Amino acid sequence: xxxxTISQLSISAxxxxxxxxxxxxxxxxKKLGASDAAVDISENKGLAVSVRQMxxxxxxxxxxxxxxxxxxxxxxxxxxxxxxxxxxxxRETVEAAWHIARYTAEDPFAGLPEKDMLAQTYPDLHLHHPxxxxxxxxxxxxxxxxxxxxELSPLISNSEGASVDxxxxxxxxxxxxxxxxxxxxxxxxxxxxxxxxxxxNMHRDYWYSSSRDxxxxxxxxxxxxxxxxxxxxxxSARRIPTGRYPVLFEAPLAVGLIGSLVQAxxxxxxxxxxxxxxxxxxxxxxxxxxxxxxxxxxxxAMGSAPFDSEGVRTCDRDVVxxxxxxxxxxxxxxxxxxGMPSTGNAGGSHNLLLSSRLTRPEDDLDAMxxxxxxxxxxxxxxxxxxxxxxxxxxRGAFGYWVENGRIQHAVEEVTIAGNLxxxxxxxxxxxxxxxxxxxxxxxxILIEQMxxxxx
Numbered sequence: 324x325x326x327x328t329i330s331q332l333s334i335s336a337x338x339x340x341x342x343x344x345x346x347x348x349x350x351x352x353k354k355l356g357a358s359d360a361a362v363d364i365s366e367n368k369g370l371a372v373s374v375r376q377m378x379x380x381x382x383x384x385x386x387x388x389x390x391x392x393x394x395x396x397x398x399x400x401x402x403x404x405x406x407x408x409x410x411x412x413x414r415e416t417v418e419a420a421w422h423i424a425r426y427t428a429e430d431p432f433a434g435l436p437e438k439d440m441l442a443q444t445y446p447d448l449h450l451h452h453p454x455x456x457x458x459x460x461x462x463x464x465x466x467x468x469x470x471x472x473x474e475l476s477p478l479i480s481n482s483e484g485a486s487v488d489x490x491x492x493x494x495x496x497x498x499x500x501x502x503x504x505x506x507x508x509x510x511x512x513x514x515x516x517x518x519x520x521x522x523x524n525m526h527r528d529y530w531y532s533s534s535r536d537x538x539x540x541x542x543x544x545x546x547x548x549x550x551x552x553x554x555x556x557x558x559s560a561r562r563i564p565t566g567r568y569p570v571l572f573e574a575p576l577a578v579g580l581i582g583s584l585v586q587a588x589x590x591x592x593x594x595x596x597x598x599x600x601x602x603x604x605x606x607x608x609x610x611x612x613x614x615x616x617x618x619x620x621x622x623x624a625m626g627s628a629p630f631d632s633e634g635v636r637t638c639d640r641d642v643v644x645x646x647x648x649x650x651x652x653x654x655x656x657x658x659x660x661x662g663m664p665s666t667g668n669a670g671g672s673h674n675l676l677l678s679s680r681l682t683r684p685e686d687d688l689d690a691m692x693x694x695x696x697x698x699x700x701x702x703x704x705x706x707x708x709x710x711x712x713x714x715x716x717x718r719g720a721f722g723y724w725v726e727n728g729r730i731q732h733a734v735e736e737v738t739i740a741g742n743l744x745x746x747x748x749x750x751x752x753x754x755x756x757x758x759x760x761x762x763x764x765x766x767x768i769l770i771e772q773m774x775x776x777x778x
Contacts, residue, residue: 334493344362355418360394360499371383371489372458374486382458390413390416395424401422404416435655441636442634448622448629449535452538467543469547475555483527485516489509489510491507497634508535510535511536512531513540515531556733567773567774568772571701574765577767577768580746583709589651590654603648606647609750612679615642615675615676618639619637619667633655633665645680653666654670671762673762676765681753686754689728697727698725699737705721715742716739740776741770746770749772750771753767753768
């Protein structure tokens with residue numbers, strides 16, 4: 324087997340070319356009569372390798388290029404895109420966007436961000452760490468992870484495989500109000516999914532490690548062993564009686580609660596009036612000991628960005644302070660609809676950190692189990708049962724029953740239910756076992772009580 328390396332893109336040369344293309348597109352848009360225009364040019368290259376039962380299963384190499392243009396005719400806008408970076412294709416794309424803009428309805432809130440909101444200078448956040456890895460090397464890493472899982476116990480009977488994914492890319496974006504910016508980036512991951520048991524008592528779990536910097540990935544062996552341990556622990560699974568119990572969300576799942584907060588306080592949900600947190604700015608929405616901070620400039624973090632997808636500069640801010648909602652997540656469009664400035668969140672949030680003022684350094688998962696005493700530790704959620712209009716929350720769950728602060732057995736075929744507003748207010752504790760997933764990070768989160776439907 325011999326496959327090309329996912330080698331570093333010619334970023335310096337291409338960044339220069341991209342800047343020239345942005346300039347050409349903006350000039351052409353102005354020539355056509357556009358009042359404003361924005362251009363986004365990107366390319367990325369990736370390698371994905373999967374193995375199963377210690378044998379290579381798939382190798383996928385990708386290389387994508389995209390040039391997107393949005394032009395404005397006053398309050399009318401149109402967008403078009405192409406993967407052809409020739410000057411002819413670029414001009415045709417601008418003309419296509421212009422044609423659309425001329426015949427769309429006016430939107431009084433449409434337009435580029437205000438000039439004083441745009442990033443003029445920005446820091447290097449060290450988001451680009453290429454991994455000079457070919458398919459053979461990637462397969463060997465994946466095999467090491469799967470082997471470690473399979474060898475942990477004879478009860479590990481099978482595997483859904485292991486995979487290594489690596490990607491690097493870069494982009495340049497600019498607009499007619501003077502913004503021009505871009506940077507290279509990378510993302511890498513390693514995962515494995517073992518199967519334990521046999522017959523009707525078979526269970527699967529997984530684990531992974533991801534980072535912008537390959538040197539920060541966990542070792543394949545540690546990923547494999549932990550995935551196997553999680554899988555083996557499922558063999559004791561049984562149902563529990565229906566009731567109301569304390570519920571502890573494992574840290575990798577607890578980040579989903581931050582995601583629910585973002586969803587409910589995002590501009591589109593607010594101006595459409597489809598959020599249970601409507602008109603809650605400046606009011607208490609979480610327990611008083613909870614803070615949620617946005618920190619966009621953390622070096623090498625997955626959620627870091629010096630500016631958002633419109634070029635608006637990002638900055639540190641408090642989203643929740645002492646349980647009180649201090650900020651929304653707004654693009655320039657959503658901001659205009661709500662009569663507020665952009666928060667630099669076009670495209671999403673940037674490194675949200677949920678923490679509790681009560682957390683001590685020693686509050687690991689074991690300590691959190693002791694805090695709960697008796698209840699349900701949730702390690703997997705199934706389904707999408709969240710109504711953001713009402714806050715009603717209902718998800719299938721897998722986890723572990725806890726008595727006297729100790730795990731007794733795995734729990735399957737249960738549903739946990741509550742209301743997000745009540746759940747946020749009933750956060751009893753947050754663990755020091757901090758876990759980062761994408762742009763969000765938190766420790767395990769203990770909710771005072773939820774309804775658990777079991778047997």
